[in-house]
Amino acid sequence: MKGTGSLRNVSNKLIYGLFITLVIGLVSVFGGADLFAAYAAGTEAAADAASTGGYGPAPVTTAADYPSYAGVNGRLAIWIFAQLHLWFAAFVLAVPIFVFIIEVIGMRTRDKRYDDMAYEFIKVSITAYSLTAILGGLLLFSLILFYPDLFSYLSVIFGESMFYYALLFFGESAVLYLYYYGWHWLQGGLKKWIHLTLGLTLNAVGTTLMLLANAWLTFMMSPAGVDPAGVFSGDTWAAIHNFLWNPINIHRFVANIAYGGSIVGAYAAFKFLTARNDQEKAHYDWMGYNANFIAICALLPLPFAGYYLAAEIYAYSQQMGITLMGGIFAWLFIIQAVLIGTLFLSANYYLWCGMGRSDGAKRYTKYIKYIAIVLVGAFLVWFTPHTLVLTNSELKSLGGPHHSILGPLGIMPAKNTAVNIMITFTFLSFLFYRRSNKVATVSWEKTGNIIQVALFSAGIVNILFLGIYHGYFTNTVYKVAASIPQVMTTFTVIVGSLILDSFIYRGAKDVGPLHWGRIPDRAQYALFLLAVAFTWLMGLMGYIRSGIRQHWHVVDIMRDNSPDAYTPTLGYAANVVSIATIMFLAMVIFVFWIAQVSTKKSLPAGYWKE
């Protein structure tokens, strides 16, 4: 008994330790401000000491200051390396987040399948981790070689944080290897707690790394802590905590999870299609479902995080805002809208196909066509451009470029309304999927369903009212502000409905066992499409985010005077992003393959001495 008591003591201490780690983790994730404040205090003191002395203005460069090596175009090289590095980094930062969550679920439910799945996910990310580091190195060397003045200017401001970044990266590697290689060793009881603590630490360190790197790139867009000539005040915290830092942090954190989910979903699809027996098929179908679930969970709030970022860019600079959405990059935004719509459509299609796993799904499949009509309708509004491509005869017929019906669909209130509707109906698909194998046993099922229908109807009416009234009949302050209650309405519908559903289906009977693996191959291609669309989307939007700086390395502070200081044509940019996407996907296929190779064994007869 004593032994058990002391074990409980140790266990309590570990829980306490875990709690503390969790708090630190959450602070670093959501309240990076506080974490960095301590760091800032040190740098402020340094600032006082320096009292602006020692820091020069931003370098003024000429074309001769941008060396060329082996005939390689510096901008193109950096563009591709940065993009490839970012894709892998997003993936390897995201995977540990949901691996940790899945591991916790496994520990709580004591269902080993979750633990095995979490391990398989992290296994995929290990090779990707090495590639992230290699590509990061390539990016760094390219930056030093091709843009030496910019790099030295940034290192004056962020030198300290760069040093900590390198140390953190070292720490990240150590924790990741312990977490991965110790997976089977640290199993059961206390050891599992230690393993989970490692997982949490891994996430805290990884997210802090991302926050630091985000500070450098957002400084280039919305510089802070420097005077108009670029003279550094010495306050590193001010430079880190610049205007666009937190909007990017939030957007990237959410997007990384959605992206990571989509990539492991593609892995599961790959394994499903190459499975040799029904058992393997069932396993990878289940894995694909979970990966898609993670991707959708993060995808639902993503448009709001994106809208917040764009609104903040607009608020920071009208010029950057208009370049982004009304000027030259507006056409890439149409492609972005199409790709986001594709994400929603493929995620829904996968859910609908997945309903075939249950024998009770027929009760709900009759509604799918209506969901599809709403989704496609909202999608059409979502990508209707503000500036229409008109032939001369159309221009003549309309009496000008303004279209009285389609014109109003080109601005943000229509887009926000459409995306909220798309999210609400995607959730409805999920709700039907969830219900498809269950039969409620509570007496008030009908009343519960009526309340749920009322909740959805009221939510949709409110979303439409906010979008139409505030979007078109008030000024821009209310127009932008109305997006918040719209989002809140969508979340209220989702959360309210989930709570209600959990009560309706408390103690529900299963229609029968779920037939994992009973899903058409087409659904696996929907998972591939999800991963490809995400990758492409990130590439395009990353280019736009960077491109809105136009001819500035650091906006309004340090001018880009290289021969490449021009905005390339949209076609050229789209080609570069597309080629980079293909390169990344080829590397990802390599990662999938190598994860398989590690499990293969061959026994060459007669090769080894007996």
Place this chain on the structure above:
Amino acid sequence: MRIPRLLQATLVLVGVYFGFIVVFDYILEAVIPRSLLTMYMFFVTAGVFMVFTYDEDQMRELAAPIKAMVEDPSKRGVRNVVFLLIPLLVGYGVYDKTMPSFDAPVELRTIHPAPPSTAKIYGERVNLLTLENPFRHYETEDPEQFAEYVEEGAAVYIENCQYCHGDKLDGKGPYAEGLNPTPLNFQDIGTIAQLQESYLYWRITTGGPGLPKEAAPWISSMPVWQNFLTEEEIWKVILFLYDYTGHAPRSWGAANASH
């Protein structure tokens, strides 16, 4: 009689396609741009495909006539016709797309080009990111004075601007028909309601020649008004534009919200 699923799917697509044309071109009398219709139909087709194929049995039913047409020896006649028609249709499509036409090429004109951060106006370099209408504060501080400024702006507008932009500010002035691109319709929610006052000031003062490269300078007959009007007159005209249309300039604080 139950309609075969392949025919159902085809009828839905044809119905939606002609539905768009009938509703926009004939009922609403606002032609739907064919480039947009193509995009719309691509995703409507994707949606129809999704609904008709998420279930294995439905997919089999949908594909059955195609499978039979390709594999069934008794369908040889139909097969030959279809296999002849498809390349012919594709060939016609290629011919139609590549055939030179007398129409001027379609231009992707940026209507709202991004403003520069600074511009030279009335001989001085002005920061457009921080520039504000010097008369705007009267709206809350001295509404009577504000109304007077709006009135003065209206007079300037009627004397100078309405010939193109119209007396209802809807872009349909007496000269509008003769211009390409046509003058901007300020009543449209997608124009001045989306912009800060400094943007309007930049566009009015520097006119068509002051457009940046992305919007193709000179492809606008808007005069360079800083050559004809005073700085104050232009700010007052801007007050009038917002006042008459009922729009408010884009702003970031609730303090500026007047509606």
